Amino acid sequence: MPKKAKELTGLAVAKLKTEGSYAVGGVDGLYLRVRGQSRSWILCIAMGVRVNRLGRTVPRRLNMGLGAYPEVSLADARDKARELRKQVRNGVNPLEEKHAARAEQEKLAHKRKTFTECAEDVIEIKAKELKNQKHIAQWRSTLEAYAYPVVGEKPVSSITKVDVLAILEPIWLTKNETASRLRGRIEAIIDYAKAKEYFEGDNPASWKGMLKPLLPMPSKVQQQKHHAALPYSEIKPFISELQKRAGISARALEFSILTVARSGEVRGAEWNEIDLKNKTWTIPASRMKASREHRVPLSDAAVGLLKALPRFKDNNFVFPAPRGGQLPDMSLLAVLKRMNHTGLTQHGFRSTFRDWAGETTDHQREVIEHALAHQLADKAEAAYQRGTLWPKRVALMDDWAGYCTAPNSIKTK
Secondary structure (H helix, E strand, O other): OOOOOOOOOHHHHHOOOOOEEEEOOOOOOEEEEEEOOEEEEEEEEEEEEEEOOOOOEEEEEEEEEEEEOOOOOHHHHHHHHHHHHHHHHOOOOHHHHHHHHHHHHHHHHHHHOEHHHHHHHHHHHHHHHOOOHHHHHHHHHHHHHHHHHHHOOOEHHHOOHHHHHHHHHHHHOOOHHHHHHHHHHHHHHHHHHHHOOOOOOOOOOOHHHHHOOOOOOHHHHOOOOOOOOOOHHHHHHHHHHHHOOOOHHHHHHHHHHHHOOOHHHHHOOEHHHEEOOOOEEEEOHHHOOOOOOEEEEOOHHHHHHHHOOOOEOOEOEOOEOOOOOEOOOOHHHHHHHHOOOOOOOOOHHHHHHHHHHHHHOOOOHHHHHHHOOOOOOOHHHHHHHOOOOHHHHHHHHHHHHHHHHOHHHOOOO
């Protein structure tokens, strides 16, 4: 019969500070392990026998940690040890029970993960994917306005098709474009929850097989909206009026029209992207919607505009804001409002250019699409045309600048 360890007192245990494992008695197999500055309780229990790699039968032991000392007192450690030994006598493996309980707790924690928590995780991911801060803000604003009040604090695991309909139905007919985008965002959030094992089953926000039979088709209730555009026949007097306006924002708007570039591309333009000698503006991929570098031929009018701009020592932006940094998003629209063209948008001038080029010139569709930095649907065609379009695009942009300043100087159909 194995010798029982002497039952130590609480004072004796407190004095154990040299590294090692000390049997404290009171319960068989209960030790205080001292390692450096840490002290913790260990219970060693015999669990039958096992065969080792040498084919020998050796005792099978279960070692379980019972907590740190003195947070867990000697008396508490003995109580825990007695309970665990009782479980073993009843055929229960307490370590397996501990792991199973932890797994169950994690599973319950997963099921308690709220829709808002998942949404915030997805927004954080999207913030790394999306370049436009406006789009990231739209994700958050639509969720806060419509989804969070309905399911924000609800466990994502319990969200059903009924919940999704409660979010979408009030705005599906009146704000269908917003509702359609919101549905896609909810679907993405629940897909994320499925991947993290917070949600099981079919995604209740998916269109096919879920919401399609219950909601009208977006194409049937959604009014198509286009950016307000100026008729190309009115572009010359508009440019003439714009050139009378002072200020960086007015010049940025004029430059955007001459180059048919997007607002963000113009407002973010830096002098190191401009090659005045070769009349080229190279926009890096990081600032392009399609994430591909885009070269813009600069007409004489565009070059003249650039040469007349002031330069600032501590600001590399071509069109800097009055107080430094980049022009704000609404600056070009503000110019249009001051000119009493409240119905127009900066982006609409790209449509003006597209209508002019397609209806009044012999320039090829592929050349026009490249000028607008649109990706051709036919990838093989796009690859073939890549090396041959530059001279044609130079001619196109020269014609466009000529039309904006002297309409009779261009070739027409």
